[in-house]
Amino acid sequence: MPRRPAEPGGRAGWAGVSIVALAGGVGGSRFARGLRAAAPGAHLTVVVNTGDDLTLHGLRISPDVDTMLYALAGIVDEARGWGPRGDSYRCLAALERLGGETWFQLGDLDLATHLHRTGLLASGRTSSGITAELARCLGITGTVILPMSDDPVETWVQLAEDGRWVHFQEYFVGRRAEVPIRKVRFQGLEAARPAPGVLEALAAADLVVLCPSNPFVSLAPILGVPGVRTAVRSARNRGAVVAGVSPLIGGGTVKGPAARMLAELGHEPTAAGVAAQYADLLDAFLIDPIDAALGQAVQAQGARPIVADALMRGRRGEARLARVLLRATLGQPARA
Ligand code: GDP
Numbered sequence: 001m002p003r004r005p006a007e008p009g010g011r012a013g014w015a016g017v018s019i020v021a022l023a024g025g026v027g028g029s030r031f032a033r034g035l036r037a038a039a040p041g042a043h044l045t046v047v048v049n050t051g052d053d054l055t056l057h058g059l060r061i062s063p064d065v066d067t068m069l070y071a072l073a074g075i076v077d078e079a080r081g082w083g084p085r086g087d088s089y090r091c092l093a094a095l096e097r098l099g100g101e102t103w104f105q106l107g108d109l110d111l112a113t114h115l116h117r118t119g120l121l122a123s124g125r126t127s128s129g130i131t132a133e134l135a136r137c138l139g140i141t142g143t144v145i146l147p148m149s150d151d152p153v154e155t156w157v158q159l160a161e162d163g164r165w166v167h168f169q170e171y172f173v174g175r176r177a178e179v180p181i182r183k184v185r186f187q188g189l190e191a192a193r194p195a196p197g198v199l200e201a202l203a204a205a206d207l208v209v210l211c212p213s214n215p216f217v218s219l220a221p222i223l224g225v226p227g228v229r230t231a232v233r234s235a236r237n238r239g240a241v242v243a244g245v246s247p248l249i250g251g252g253t254v255k256g257p258a259a260r261m262l263a264e265l266g267h268e269p270t271a272a273g274v275a276a277q278y279a280d281l282l283d284a285f286l287i288d289p290i291d292a293a294l295g296q297a298v299q300a301q302g303a304r305p306i307v308a309d310a311l312m313r314g315r316r317g318e319a320r321l322a323r324v325l326l327r328a329t330l331g332q333p334a335r336a
Helices: 026-038 063-073 090-097 108-122 127-137 168-174 198-204 215-224 228-237 258-264 271-277 289-300 314-329
Strands: 018-023 043-048 054-056 059-061 144-147 154-159 165-167 181-187 207-210 241-245 284-287 304-307
Touching: 018 026, 018 198, 018 215, 026 043, 026 063, 026 314, 043 063, 043 198, 059 108, 063 108, 063 127, 063 144, 090 108, 108 127, 127 144, 144 198, 154 168, 154 215, 165 168, 181 215, 181 258, 198 228, 207 228, 207 314, 215 228, 215 258, 215 271, 228 241, 241 314, 258 271, 271 284, 271 289, 284 289, 284 314, 289 304, 304 314
Parallel strands: 018 043, 018 207, 043 144, 207 241, 241 284, 284 304
Antiparallel strands: 054 059, 154 165, 154 181
16 A cells, blocks of 8 residues: 655645544544644644534533634643633532533533534534634634534433433433443434535545544544545545554543443453554554553554553643654654
8 A cells, every 4th residue: 555755745844744633522632732733834634523512501512622622722621621721610500509400511611612602503504614713713723623524413322221322421421421331322423424624634634643532432423424434544545644542541541431431332441442443444553652562452453553652741742642643654744
């Protein structure tokens, strides 16, 4: 299969290089931010999961897109990884007094995004158009953020305890992901079309990155939008590199239920188990040194293992990890 030469682009730095990152919320946004810092001048497009979206209090909430917006705008609560920094919960407290639903945390600052998005959707605007406008208003530069689809897709999970199907957020936030699940399904996915720009970005990509995101509820919905998986494969066939970063380190997640989900859904709860979810797509997969022994298992999935400290400690850590992946896949940036 043809591969790009080690020197990306013919111009200085990363100019002329196109990168597409497929991402969920917390892990995805941190790595996307790292890519932007590590490849200045590159054309970076981030395709974000919208399967976590929900309607609450009549408001359309898009948690992963908002996490991406806040992170790339530099206003995210860095400790939590989601929501605006310094948010308050006066509205939620008032809602509680009124007997309203308060299981889903909605901060006062965060509410402005949901109010605005809902109003714009009601006036006939698309999610992708609204996301572009929110990004512009928040001053985001150097990255195009695309929701995976403008069509509604919702992730539902089946609880092992009673076989009941619940919206992903009811499990993730309402039950704190503490109960085992049996299955995952995506309502509306078969009829969803990729948002404008998604297939075009993949068609032009030199590198497609599967961010360190949850394989089942963040990246599977994106890859499941009809046409997306085929576009990633086509990108590979014409010489683009497809590389993933493990969200699991030493058999555990940095945050969230991905490791437990792997086990509950019958897979190996390791970095190799994650690589197996993308087996037909990957050229390379980054794993932590603590998982170096899994290199052969990753190789068996057809992916070249890249072994490097996979924990993103702060902004510098994100950029370092992205730089490692870029160098291992595209080589050094071209000199001026
Ligand atoms: P969500 O939609 O907010 O759950 O976010 P994602 O699906 O994008 O990310 C969740 C995943 O990010 C979890 O499985 C975490 O293990 C992973 N993650 C978070 N921080 C790090 C990190 O520093 N390094 C790696 N490798 N993964 C991380």
